[in-house]
């Protein structure tokens with residue numbers, strides 16, 4: 001039986017990337033060493049690092065006045081590292097709260113500065129995104145933070161807010177590399193790697209160079225963006241294996257046709273899934289059409305008992321990790337780049353069968 005992984009992260013990796021990774025596990029460079037064993041100060045790792053950065057730059061067409069940083073500590077770590085690195089000379093930052101992760105980002109930032117909540121999605125139960133023209137933006141804020149795709153709630157921006165001279169900062173963890181992104185719209189974006197850029201352990205920051213040098217004195221050396229940029233992300237030992245995997249993922253996306261192709265595939269998969277939900281009269285998605293995530297499709301069944309049964313039967317059909325986030329009550333199918341068309345088709349067939357069997361009992 002085929003097995004398919006719909007996890008929200010760590011999530012499915014393409015078979016081709018896993019096959020290539022097996023090579024890195026063994027005698028990678030002909031000297032009997034695995035990638036995991038090479039010194040990070042050496043020429044071999046410099047090559048791995050530089051190739052990964054170059055592939056990412058190509059994928060996103062990152063302008064030359066932006067720096068790519070590789071860190072550790074996850075996107076959750078960035079919730080603190082961002083304010084630490086960007087606040088010098090400022091007292092406050094703007095946060096749009098659209099779900100579980102932006103809420104956490106705002107909560108962490110409160111340790112370091114005054115946080116202005118410019119939009120609060122809690123009023124809609126995090127099922128929609130308030131039009132940015134209605135936001136109460138502060139022109140004196142150090143930055144304005146958004147979460148481009150809320151992994152737990154399944155809401156996603158379709159349009160970026162205009163923040164004037166205030167740099168727009170985005171947690172792009174769960175829609176990173178799912179579609180082309182105009183980096184020029186942002187002062188900084190960041191993402192954990194374990195959705196679309198390989199495995200956990202690596203965090204990526206893309207920052208405009210004008211924002212380097214704004215760190216508070218309390219910022220730890222190993223997390224200081226300016227020092228990281230100066231040291232090519234090698235202030236201390238980097239997550240060598242995770243950087244290698246990220247490079248493999250970037251090259252795989254390029255070989256598959258780049259971000260335009262990823263976007264075409266993702267939109268197709270999401271359209272099929274939402275259509276199946278909306279037309280079923282059985283499954284239900286609470287998120288407003290205009291804000292629905294094409295990546296983390298959240299849906300519910302008529303009862304908690306049916307949801308549990310759905311998960312059990314899905315597992316038996318080889319469809320794994322469809323349980324929703326603990327902060328949401330329903331189910332969730334995550335459609336990252338590593339999720340194949342065969343996986344989505346198998347899920348649709350199962351949803352159809354499950355609805356046919358159980359709809360009459362409702």
Ligand SMILES: Cc1ncc(COP(=O)(O)O)c(C=O)c1O
Pocket residue numbers: 008009073074075076077101147149150151152171172173174192193
């Ligand atoms: C949008 C978003 N931000 C932040 C995080 C936290 O990432 P990490 O656990 O790698 O710190 C996640 C995790 O799923 C996420 O989806």
